[in-house]
Amino acid sequence: MGTWFPKVYDAAMKPLEEISFKKIRIDLVKKAEGRVLEIGSGTGINFPYYKNALRVDAIEPNPSMSKRAEERLRSAQVPIQVHESCAESLPFADDTFDTVVATLVFCTIPEPMKALAEIRRVSKPGARLLFFEHVRMEPVLLSKTQDLLNPLWEKICDGCQLNRDTLDLIKKSGIEVAKVEEYYAKLFLYIEGKNGTIERKSHDE
Ligand SMILES: C[S@@+](CC[C@H](N)C(=O)[O-])C[C@H]1O[C@@H](n2cnc3c(N)ncnc32)[C@H](O)[C@@H]1O
Known part of the structure; x- marks a missing residue:
């Protein structure tokens, strides 16, 4: 986990934030109500936009990122x-949250399926799950370009996987996808989902 990436993150993102991400974040975060969990909150870029949440628990494994928040x-x-925690092992009880927010983070989580299962575990049935992520592109030429760039990209961008198909992973996790909005030729997706009922078996007694 790098310390130089947190130093440049906000400055590197500023042009995109100003052009379009800020509005996307505002629209996404205003849908976060009740008890809210934010995954990989980084430099706290979403924090100013929470207005309807009762309270927010944000998890972030990199202290150099949190310091900037x-x-x-x-x-x-x-x-x-x-x-200070990872999405793959969330320090919260089952059925705790009404909303989960994850922006530009599933590209970087080393075990995304484990993280999605954890999100489902700590979310209440029917909880609103809000994602804004960059994903693997559909046209073969573009996805192959992402594959080619990825080894260098992940080194520069602190483990970020340029070619990850996060929408597919979300669908495979059992989250019910209700809405997808596409930006920049489907490189970026806003994904709104719902936590379905999870079958839980107790082997006590
Ligand atoms: C590209 S930054 C995005 C930060 C912020 N969410 C945003 O929208 O700008 C990715 C963040 O994911 C965090 N991260 C990396 N591995 C993680 C994990 N296993 N669980 C949760 N967050 C993680 C990084 O430390 C970093 O802050």
């Missing part, structure tokens, strides 16, 4: 607590 944390309009 401190000012946004102080000026947030709802209570937000950042936990």
Whole structure:
């Protein structure tokens, strides 16, 4: 987990944020209600946009990222607590959250299916699951280009997988996908889903 990436992240993202991401984030985050979990909150770029949440628990494994979130944390309009933790092993009880927010993070999580199963576990049945992610592109020429660039890209961008098909993983996880909005020739997707009922078996007794 790098320390130089957090230093450049906000500056590198600024042009895209100004052109389009800021509006996408505002629209996504305003749908987050009740008890909210944010996955991989990074520099806290979403924190100023929470207005309808009761409280937010944000998880972020890289302390150098969280350090850069401190000012946004102080000026947030709802209570937000950042936990140093990974999405693959969430420090929360089953059925805790009404909404989960994940933006530009599933590209970087080393075990995305494990993380999605954890999100489903800690979300209430019917919870709203909101994603904004870059994904593997559909045209073969473009996806093959992503494959070619990926070894260098992941080195530069702290493990980010340029060619990951996150929408497919979300569907395979059992999350019920209700809405998909496409940006930049489907490189970026807004994905809105719902946590279906999870079959839980107790082997106690
Ligand atoms: C590209 S940044 C995105 C930050 C922020 N969510 C945003 O929208 O700008 C990816 C973030 O995922 C975090 N991350 C990496 N591995 C993770 C994991 N296993 N679980 C949760 N977050 C992780 C990184 O530390 C980093 O802050």
